[in-house]
Amino acid sequence: MNDFIFKIAGEAGQGIASAGLILSKTALRSGHFVFASSEYPSLIRGGHNVFVARIAEEAIHSLRSDVDLLIALNQNAVDLHGKELSPGAVVILNSDKAVDFGFPSGVNIFSIPLIKLAQENGGQELMMNNVALGATIFLLGADFEILTSAIHDIFSSAKPEVIDLNIKVARAGFDFAKENFTESQRSGSLKAKKAAKKILMSGNDAICLAAVAAGCKFFAAYPMTPINSMISYLSAQAKKLGMVYFQPEDEIAGINSAIGASSAGLRSMVATSGGGFSLMTEAFGLAGMAEVPLVIVEGQRPGPSTGLPTWSGQGDLRFVLHASQDDFPRIILAPGDQEECFWQTIEAFNLADKYQTPVVILVDKFLCESQKSVVAFDESKVKINQGLRLSKEDQKKDYLRYQITESGISPRPVIGRPGQTFIFNSDEHDQAGFSEESSDNRKAMMEKRMRKLTTLQKEMPQPQVYGFPEATTGLISWGSTKGAVLEAQKTLADQGVETRFLHLNYLNPFPAEAVESFLRNSQQILMIEQNIAGQAAGLIREKTGIKIENLLLNYDGRPIMPEEIVKRIETLVKIK
Amino acid sequence: MAIEDEFKTNQKITWCLGCGNFGIWAALKNAFIEMGLRPDQIFSVYGIGCHGHMINYLKTYGFEGVHGRALPLATGAKIANKSLKVMAIVGDGDQLGEGGNHLIHASRRNPDITCVLHNNQLYSLTVGQPSPTSDKGAKTRSTPEGVFDQPFNPLALAIASGASFVARGFAGDIPQLTKILVEAVNHRGFALVDVLQPCVALNHLNTYSWFRERIYNLENHDAKNKVLAFEKSLEWGEKIPLGIFYQEERPTLEEQLLPDKDAILAEQPLELSIEKLLAEFR
Numbered sequence: 009m010n011d012f013i014f015k016i017a018g019e020a021g022q023g024i025a026s027a028g029l030i031l032s033k034t035a036l037r038s039g040h041f042v043f044a045s046s047e048y049p050s051l052i053r054g055g056h057n058v059f060v061a062r063i064a065e066e067a068i069h070s071l072r073s074d075v076d077l078l079i080a081l082n083q084n085a086v087d088l089h090g091k092e093l094s095p096g097a098v099v100i101l102n103s104d105k106a107v108d109f110g111f112p113s114g115v116n117i118f119s120i121p122l123i124k125l126a127q128e129n130g131g132q133e134l135m136m137n138n139v140a141l142g143a144t145i146f147l148l149g150a151d152f153e154i155l156t157s158a159i160h161d162i163f164s165s166a167k168p169e170v171i172d173l174n175i176k177v178a179r180a181g182f183d184f185a186k187e188n189f190t191e192s193q194r195s196g197s198l199k200a201k202k203a204a205k206k207i208l209m210s211g212n213d214a215i216c217l218a219a220v221a222a223g224c225k226f227f228a229a230y231p232m233t234p235i236n237s238m239i240s241y242l243s244a245q246a247k248k249l250g251m252v253y254f255q256p257e258d259e260i261a262g263i264n265s266a267i268g269a270s271s272a273g274l275r276s277m278v279a280t281s282g283g284g285f286s287l288m289t290e291a292f293g294l295a296g297m298a299e300v301p302l303v304i305v306e307g308q309r310p311g312p313s314t315g316l317p318t319w320s321g322q323g324d325l326r327f328v329l330h331a332s333q334d335d336f337p338r339i340i341l342a343p344g345d346q347e348e349c350f351w352q353t354i355e356a357f358n359l360a361d362k363y364q365t366p367v368v369i370l371v372d373k374f375l376c377e378s379q380k381s382v383v384a385f386d387e388s389k390v391k392i393n394q395g396l397r398l399s400k401e402d403q404k405k406d407y408l409r410y411q412i413t414e415s416g417i418s419p420r421p422v423i424g425r426p427g428q429t430f431i432f433n434s435d436e437h438d439q440a441g442f443s444e445e446s447s448d449n450r451k452a453m454m455e456k457r458m459r460k461l462t463t464l465q466k467e468m469p470q471p472q473v474y475g476f477p478e479a480t481t482g483l484i485s486w487g488s489t490k491g492a493v494l495e496a497q498k499t500l501a502d503q504g505v506e507t508r509f510l511h512l513n514y515l516n517p518f519p520a521e522a523v524e525s526f527l528r529n530s531q532q533i534l535m536i537e538q539n540i541a542g543q544a545a546g547l548i549r550e551k552t553g554i555k556i557e558n559l560l561l562n563y564d565g566r567p568i569m570p571e572e573i574v575k576r577i578e579t580l581v582k583i584k
Numbered sequence: 585m586a587i588e589d590e591f592k593t594n595q596k597i598t599w600c601l602g603c604g605n606f607g608i609w610a611a612l613k614n615a616f617i618e619m620g621l622r623p624d625q626i627f628s629v630y631g632i633g634c635h636g637h638m639i640n641y642l643k644t645y646g647f648e649g650v651h652g653r654a655l656p657l658a659t660g661a662k663i664a665n666k667s668l669k670v671m672a673i674v675g676d677g678d679q680l681g682e683g684g685n686h687l688i689h690a691s692r693r694n695p696d697i698t699c700v701l702h703n704n705q706l707y708s709l710t711v712g713q714p715s716p717t718s719d720k721g722a723k724t725r726s727t728p729e730g731v732f733d734q735p736f737n738p739l740a741l742a743i744a745s746g747a748s749f750v751a752r753g754f755a756g757d758i759p760q761l762t763k764i765l766v767e768a769v770n771h772r773g774f775a776l777v778d779v780l781q782p783c784v785a786l787n788h789l790n791t792y793s794w795f796r797e798r799i800y801n802l803e804n805h806d807a808k809n810k811v812l813a814f815e816k817s818l819e820w821g822e823k824i825p826l827g828i829f830y831q832e833e834r835p836t837l838e839e840q841l842l843p844d845k846d847a848i849l850a851e852q853p854l855e856l857s858i859e860k861l862l863a864e865f866r
Contacts, residue, residue, distance in 0.1 A: 036866075213865065
């Protein structure tokens with residue numbers, strides 16, 4: 009097992025996520041690659057929780073459907089996930105809460121009284137997850153010391169005696185496994201190996217780190233899944249990092265306060281999901297009209313309305329493309345993984361400043377909360393570009409805040425400097441900012457603002473194409489489906505099917521020429537996205553005139569799996 | 585009233601002749617001049633309504649936002665640059681209708697902002713529907729039988745929500761309004777100044793003479809006494825009190841929220857190493 013799927017399942021409140029994270033960190037520190045995700049209902053206690061991680065010796069980009077190692081903390085876990093097990097899978101069964109019944113043949117069951125062991129060693133029932141981890145570590149041949157360090161870090165805010173107790177019960181699980189199972193049953197899948205140092209982080213973490221590195225000083229967010237971990241991360245260290253986290257009374261106050269902070273010179277960011285963005289739409293247009301830089305993180309989850317609050321989807325593309333009245337320049341980025349979350353967030357702050365307009369980072373629950381092992385970002389490559397700013401001296405002379413220029417960009421003065429004052433105006437305004445309704449002025453100002461997108465279009469990066477550049481089978485996706493497509497390409501290549509894959513992470517302005525040429529040079533195309541209407545396929549048709557016939561649309565709230573893509577391509581290629 | 589001054593722009597004024605907005609505009613400029621402020625030390629944030637046109641006439645740094653949202657805009661700006669005198673210049677429909685929630689929360693938080701409420705008891709820019717402060721029974725374009733609802737009491741709401749400075753002035757008494765505005769801007773914390781503003785075009789009930797028959801100045805009033813302030817704030821009808829109802833000293837939002845309460849956040853360098861932060865993810 010040098011590439012396996014690990015799943016721990018049980019009741020909400022049983023420490024599923026922390027146990028999953030501890031094992032993921034143990035794998036990471038043992039030199040392996042990790043991709044991890046948790047699934048939970050919109051409840052604090054009582055629902056069914058699942059943490060799933062793929063652990064491999066080579067770089068990986070997504071999960072898979074089959075489960076190779078299951079820790080079943082209760083009967084529900086057996087009933088719901090027994091059928092997902094791969095042939096020869098390993099199950100660590102909590103014999104205090106579940107019975108060994110109904111597993112497919114060939115599965116190796118290790119029954120362990122997890123609760124009894126936790127309690128016998130001075131722990132509470134809740135610590136059964138760590139007992140299971142101890143046993144898992146034994147079976148996978150990992151180093152117990154690495155597990156200890158991971159427990160230390162995950163529980164770093166707990167009292168030392170609590171941490172020690174967690175380690176003690178993990179040891180009990182390890183010892184139990186050692187006494188009751190044989191050496192031949194150990195797999196060695198998690199043996200420590202030498203490898204480049206990596207970090208394990210979620211999309212939210214990557215966005216937060218990038219915001220800090222980009223000099224974001226004002227972050228306003230009203231709590232909402234899936235961006236809550238951004239709030240906890242940044243609020244905990246805001247003062248240390250020289251920034252402010254502001255919890256507004258609603259998303260309307262959130263975006264308006266961020267626009268206010270930005271207007272007075274701060275790099276500012278808001279984060280929300282579709283429902284909160286609905287409340288932000290009026291001020292989204294305000295930022296466009298008043299030409300105020302702003303970064304908006306929109307973590308999609310399935311709607312409409314409350315929808316599936318803790319699941320994932322890509323149903324807000326059309327919404328962010330068209331939200332708010334009339335036209336204004338909006339920039340929409342859709343990072344595909346943790347690395348892109350980091351680098352495109354840096355870029356978002358630069359673009360917002362340079363074009364003095366709002367930039368949306370369109371992510372989703374799966375990307376926001378999934379953890380992936382990545383090589384630590386090279387900080388020296390972070391470049392801050394604040395765009396065209398009026399000098400202090402020039403602000404003392406006469407100038408026009410909304411000066412009409414060829415690029416559409418007016419040199420930006422700063423509120424509060426000694427010198428000539430200026431105004432931001434949500435009314436149509438003249439170049440000085442004063443309200444002005446004449447026909448000539450209206451046309452000139454609309455054109456000036458929209459010209460910023462034309463300027464950007466000339467310098468924006470082209471979408472990346474992965475796989476075999478000469479292949480005639482083309483795949484297109486955007487945002488977080490990237491990982492599943494890359495994995496599918498690998499599987500297909502192993503079967504002798506060559507594909508190339510265009511990933512869209514710049515959705516507005518839209519890279520129409522690159523997409524059109526990709527489409528025209530492919531014999532068959534499969535579009536993959538996570539909404540029912542094929543929103544990006546519709547956008548492609550609008551921008552290129554080309555209708556993509558084959559759509560793989562997934563809208564059940566679950567992340568798309570590589571196997572589904574492989575299956576569709578196999579069908580397509582065979583038909584041909 | 586100063587006719588030409590450094591706080592006046594060259595823009596043509598479109599308010600109706602006799603509009604209460606002229607009095608508020610004049611009192612604001614007088615207050616700034618009296619305090620020795622320059623236009624570049626002030627950031628005036630406006631909502632939408634007749635009052636919002638002032639962005640074109642009052643020469644300071646300015647931002648006209650969307651309807652009802654001046655207070656969050658102003659709060660963000662104050663956090664960014666604590667050295668600015670931040671004014672939220674708002675209307676009754678604007679701030680108490682669409683923006684009511686923000687008034688409650690600004691009162692709780694206590695940012696050092698002065699909120700000047702142009703209260704004409706009507707939606708005048710849309711030619712005369714009732715606002716939250718219209719008197720019960722007032723006949724307007726959309727209430728042929730008279731307003732059914734109780735009027736909103738901005739002073740009582742602000743006091744109950746924790747505002748640290750609550751006052752009322754009258755647009756027809758510029759010297760007194762100037763005095764109140766000076767106190768409000770000097771107050772360290774959130775100051776609400778409710779300004780009775782006759783709408784000469786559409787409000788034929790709450791006219792200059794209607795107010796003049798009823799208004800009186802609070803005298804020998806203990807503005808530190810919250811219960812008394814609340815009681816006075818409920819007085820409306822035959823007698824309408826003006827002056828400072830309530831004032832207390834307490835920490836401002838910025839003093840508590842800013843990483844360095846003595847530094848201007850917008851002047852801090854952007855570059856920051858994330859090396860240590862990255863290490864936590866190993």
